[in-house]
Amino acid sequence: MIQLSNIEKVYRTKAIETIALDKINLTINKGEFVAIMGPSGCGKSSLLNIMGLLDAPTTGVLTIDGQSVTNFRNKKLANFRNQKLGFIFQSYHLINDLSVVDNVELPLLYRSGVTSFERRKLAVEALEKVGLSARTKHYPNQLSGGQRQRVAIARAIVGNPEIILADEPTGNLDSAMGEEVMKIMLDLNKQEGTTIVMVTHDEFMAKKTQRIIRFFDGQQVN
Amino acid sequence: MIKNYIKLALKLMLRKKYYTALTLVGISFTIMIITVFASFVDQIIGANTPERNRSRMLLLDKVSIYRNGKSTDATPSVHFLQHLPKLESAETVSILKRNEFVSFLNGKTAGHVLQQTDENLWNIADFKFVEGKSYTTDDVKSGARVAVINEKTKEHFFNNEDAEGKSITIYGQAFKVIGVLKSAAAFSKLYGDVYVPYTTDMNLHTTEKAIEGTYSAIILSKSEDARKVRTELRSQMRKIGRNANGADSLKLYPFSSIEQFAKSSSSNDDEPEYGKTTIILLIVMVLFMLIPAISLINLNLSRIGERAEEIGVRKSFGATSGALVKQFIIENVIITLIGGLIGLGMSIYASKLLIQVINSFDPLFKMPTDTFIVSWPVFAFCLFSCLIFGLVSGAYPAWKMSRMNVIYALKGGNSL
Known part of the structure; x- marks a missing residue:
């Protein structure tokens, strides 16, 4: 799915x-x-940014889904990110x-052919998956850290991307909330088959x- | 997507109250000044009541008289204007003189603009009568003491009761009111509080044969091309030559309002130079807009850092630079349009205030405050200016924002 040569x-x-990444060969x-x-x-975030x-x-x-993306131009990169990738920060x-x-809804705004009705429907479905369908009209500052991260996950999955890149998704959360977020990602991987690359400092989560x-x-x- | 941008723009405006207030004040004052300025120009050169035919109306108020190699400029006499040759290029000619008189009534003193005219004025100008009618050829021929007054004068003399048939005193003589018309735009050359036949002018016969006098003529050209009238009139003058009351030759200067306006910035007295006036007007307008636009550009640029995270997120999820530019420009245009509409509203009060200030310098001859209005073309022009203002002040910051490095943006930085 992802190949770094x-x-x-x-x-x-x-x-x-400064050499942040030194001849990395990796296949996910x-x-x-x-x-x-x-x-x-050590270069974890640099690697995630490149992926x-x-x-x-x-x-x-760098090859993703069989396509060499190294020479993609800005517009093509933007479209590729929009279609294939989801981010959790x-x-x-x-x-x-x-x-x-x-x-x-934000990722769907940049996807052509998605009507506002469809956008709303998909966004609500994504929020249901993370257990936040009751919070649609709230604003981020009205939510707890764990809820915000769940919203971020919903945003990452709303466009049904094949790959999710998560940069320390549980880093700002307490252990209970971290577990909750981790469980959602595990379910996503198991049930939807989504490829997930997660940068973490937490051995237990890893x-x-x-x-x-x-x-x-x-x-x-290793 | 545009709906989303509009929603976000409105939300941002509500959340960033200080920035919104600052921006709206800047924009609304700019648009207010532009609107008042444009309205002022429109009043002078635009086709507004009573000068709907303004582009075809030429004012002849200057004649150069050449005698023994010397020339003198003068205002034409009524005799000279009455004997103007018939012009093929003109539809009609009206003779008029602007004068002033003061009235004392019930302890109130007021100044009035008096227009002494012939009957042709009513065919040239587009006055709206609210009572009665205008005076006729017979009235002018017989020197009938009849008057047409405007609503402002009606209010002064008759406390807004019906004025038709009643009389007013001008220079000690009684004139019967036969018509009342809506007050014309104060800046119009045809503006008058009272209109009477010019044949009632007590000084009319004293300067009978002279070229020099105190009258003007309004010539209604058949075509939009005022030069045709000028050329024909000047050629006729050359034919008259020495016969013109001892003058070697005469030169006339009939100009339309826009030509008079253009001429004011030109050293050429013969033909107006539109280009120069247009350039001066454009420079003034651009300066009016450019200075606050630069301030707004600066304000927007200073906010790039504030929105860095949002830019990073949008880019991460697939926003192209073009989409971001579009978003920020739409946001800017929306706030500019709101500011512009406030500015347009303010300009209505500002123009009335301006008239009041002008009136305070000459309390005797007060201009009616309700005649200085923002016309639809001016409104459209100002709305268009708002859009340009929004685009100009939004484009560069938007472009700069869209070029932001996504990683730095996500870190809240503004490295470009």
Whole structure:
């Protein structure tokens, strides 16, 4: 599903060159739930950003769903992200000026041919899946951290993407809420077959996934 | 999607009250100034009642008289205007003189603009009568002491009771009111509080044969091309030559309102230079809009950081740069349109206030405040200006926002 071949990411300034990812070769299979672990600064987020097409590798080839996406132009990248990928962030990144349902609808706004009625229907369905159908008209600042992350999950799955990239999704939550969010992701992986790549510091959560990939100083170590 | 943007724009406006208030004040004052300015120009050159035919109406109020190699400029005499040659290019010609008189009534003193005219004025101008009728050719020929007054004068003299058949005193002589008309636009050359036949002018015969005098003529051209009248009139003048009361030659300057306006910024007294006036007007308008637009651009740019996270999220979920530009421009246009509509509303009061301020300098001759109005073309022009203002002030910040690096944006930064 996701294949990284010799992926390198180098951050250059006038004074210094930092290798964030050093020749990474990695394959994530369709329907797999993978955890990426490692200390801060080891390149986990850089890897996730590259897999999420939010950043380009310095060298190497990234293939998603059989398509080499490394040379995609901005518009094509945006469409690809919209169709294939869903994101869950540690700090939720909900738009506070939009209601819960409007936040969830957001990815569908950029998908052609989806009517406002369909958008609303799909958003409500996604919210039902995360157990928040009663909160559609609330605003993010009226929700708890766990509820916000569930809204973020609903937003990530509303467009039915094949891959979900989660950057420390339980990092800001207490253990009970973290469990709740983890359970939703596990169900999603099991029932819908969604491929999930999760960056986490939490060993306990990582052990619930099918595979743990460890990073250290920009290199895969296991 | 646009509905969503509009919804978000309105929500943002409500949530960011300080920014919204600041933006709306800036936009509404700009549009107010533009509207008052445009209305003022419209009053001078636009086709408004009573000068619906303004583009075809030429005012002749200046004649150059050449004698013994010297020239003098003068206002024409009534005799000279009465004997103007018949013009093929003109539909009709009306003679008139603007004057003023003061009345004392029940302890109230008021100044009135008096127009001494012939009967042709009523064919040229588009007055709305609320009572009675205008004076006729016979009235003018016989020097009948009849008057047409406007509503403002009716209120002053007759306390808004029916005025027809009653009399008013002008320069010590009684005139019978035969008609009442709606007050014309105060800036119109045809504006008058009272209209009487010019043949009742007590000074009419003293300057009978001279070219110089105190009258003007309004020439209604057959076509929109005022130059035809000018050319014909000047060619006729050349034919008259020495016969014109001792003058070697004469030159006449009939111009339409827009030409008079254009001429005011031109050194050429013969033909108006539209280009120069248009450029000056455009520069003034652009400056009026540009300065607040730049402020709004700055304000929008300073808010990029505030919206960085939202931009990052939208980009992550598939928003293209084009979609983001569209969103931010729509938001800006909406706030500009709201500000613009407030500005248009304010301009109605501002124009009345302006008239009141002008009136306070000359309390005797007060202009009617209700005649300075925002016409539909001016309204449309100002609404269009709002849109341009919204696009100009929104485009650059929108483009800049859309170029934001998604990773930095998600971190709340504004690295571009």
